[in-house]
Amino acid sequence: SGELGEWPWSRPGLVVAHRGASGYLPEHTLEAYSMAYGLGADMLEPDLVLTADDVAICMHDVHLERVTDVAQRFPGRARTDGRFYAADFTLDEIRELSATGGDRHRFRGCSVPTFQEFLALVAHLNERTGREVGIVPELKAPDFHRREKRPLEEVYVQALREAGYDEPGALCITQSFEPDALVRVRDAGIRSTMLELLGGEAPDRSQLAEIAKRAEAIGPSKTMIEATKGQLVREAHELRLAVIPYTFKEDEDETRRFFQDHDVDALFSDFPDVALRARS
Ligand code: G3P
Ligand code: CA
Numbered sequence: 001s002g003e004l005g006e007w008p009w010s011r012p013g014l015v016v017a018h019r020g021a022s023g024y025l026p027e028h029t030l031e032a033y034s035m036a037y038g039l040g041a042d043m044l045e046p047d048l049v050l051t052a053d054d055v056a057i058c059m060h061d062v063h064l065e066r067v068t069d070v071a072q073r074f075p076g077r078a079r080t081d082g083r084f085y086a087a088d089f090t091l092d093e094i095r096e097l098s099a100t101g102g103d104r105h106r107f108r109g110c111s112v113p114t115f116q117e118f119l120a121l122v123a124h125l126n127e128r129t130g131r132e133v134g135i136v137p138e139l140k141a142p143d144f145h146r147r148e149k150r151p152l153e154e155v156y157v158q159a160l161r162e163a164g165y166d167e168p169g170a171l172c173i174t175q176s177f178e179p180d181a182l183v184r185v186r187d188a189g190i191r192s193t194m195l196e197l198l199g200g201e202a203p204d205r206s207q208l209a210e211i212a213k214r215a216e217a218i219g220p221s222k223t224m225i226e227a228t229k230g231q232l233v234r235e236a237h238e239l240r241l242a243v244i245p246y247t248f249k250e251d252e253d254e255t256r257r258f259f260q261d262h263d264v265d266a267l268f269s270d271f272p273d274v275a276l277r278a279r280s
Contacts (some may be wrong), residue, residue, distance in 0.1 A: 013259050014266035015275040016136050017041035018247050019060065023270035026101025027067060028058040030121055037125050043171070044083035046118050049141065050150045055091045056159060061142050062086055069114060070099040085127035087148050115156070119163045136169030136195070136268075142181035153181060153223035158187045166190045173244075175219060183214055194217050195244060202228050205235050217242035217265070218227035222254075225262055233263055242266065252278045 013126075020032025027146040032086060033044050037271045063083040064070040066259050070077070073096060076177040078084050086094070091114065099110040113121075115137070126132045137156070145152035157166075165172035168191045175195035176182050181222035182194045196211050197219040203211065211218060215243045218236055222245050225232055251271050256262050269275035 002278050004043055009037075013279055014042040014134075014244075015040075015252065015272050015279065016043040016045050016266055016268045018045050018268040018270050019047065020044060021270070021272055022101070022104075022250060025107060026099050028060065028112070029099050029101070031110050032101075032119065033118060033121060033125055033203055034082055034125070036272050037122075037131055037133055039273045040276050043136050043173070044118075044122065044230070045136040045138065045268060046115060047138045047140045047205045048115055048152070049086045050145060050155060051086055051091045051094055053090045054090055054253045056152070056155050057086065057091070057094060058113050058118050059086055060140065062144050064094070064097065064112075065091065066097055067102050070097055073235065075099060087145075087150060115159055120235060121161065123163070127134060132171060134172045134173070135165065136175060138182045138197070139174070139178070139185070140220040142176060142178045143274055151155050153184045153188065157185055160190055160192075165192055168192060173217065178210070179214060186214065192227060193217060197246075200223060204230050207230075208241065212239040212241050215241070217244050219244045219246060219268075221246060222258065223250070225264070227256070230262065237263075244268065248275055250274055255279075 002187040009107055013094050017036030017155055019027035022032055024034040024036055030143040034101055040165040045059040048056045049062050064086050065084045066278055073270050097112055098108055099112045141150055142152055160166050171193045172192040175197055177197040179196055194230045195217040196215040202224045218241050236243050244266040245264055246268040250265050251275050255275050258267055259279045
């Protein structure tokens with residue numbers, strides 16, 4: 001470790017396995033994370049939401065039905081909007097679900113892991129192989145969790161502390177689309193890297209300067225980078241903000257273009273093997 005403490009910390013750019021090797025196996029499963037590790041990804045991304053009993057699980061949506069069989073297993077447990085919220089299910093109930101990854105995969109037999117199980121897998125692989133992989137956890141829907149009076153940031157901070165990811169130099173990048181969530185995590189004493197995800201319009205230089213006061217990296221979409229024709233990356237780098245765009249798939253040429261022409265510091269890819277080839 002120590003690599004992330006020194007900027008620029010990615011030459012060549014880092015490959016973040018987006019939801020694990022989610023192009024090959026159901027997203028956010030230990031199988032998909034293990035495969036990403038085996039393929040050589042530099043970092044693994046879990047998105048995080050809370051269960052009814054305040055356990056952080058690896059899940060992109062606050063709803064369970066896109067990537068699990070919850071509707072078949074627990075019919076009648078949807079809210080009035082027809083959605084099945086992770087916040088309404090205990091961990092024991094979520095353990096009964098099959099994590100299918102949605103329509104993209106035919107493979108069955110995976111389950112939904114907790115963040116702690118994810119961290120335990122990473123620690124195990126790092127120790128057994130001697131190759132240290134980093135983590136890029138995303139706090140999902142902090143606003144939703146706050147409205148539901150659920151302690152997403154607190155649970156997250158506690159888990160990071162216990163796993164030793166709270167110090168500068170730890171191979172951990174905390175990300176969120178909601179800057180307030182990152183500020184709360186930092187205020188709680190977490191000093192590892194913060195990544196502010198960007199949606200909507202590209203920030204101008206003064207907005208980037210504000211981001212640079214609270215984060216070390218920005219996460220724009222690929223489209224945002226292309227639309228600004230290099231300006232966003234240039235200005236971010238001048239402010240010592242790393243740039244980590246989302247989300248790359250099987251297009252190796254596109255991935256190479258972002259590493260070489262757009263000079264990004266890392267990127268999120270569903271196909272870590274393709275991204276590793278593209279940066280070579
Ligand atoms: O976190 C980077 C990227 O994953 C953002 O998009 O929707 O896949 O979380 P999403
Ligand atoms: Ca994400």
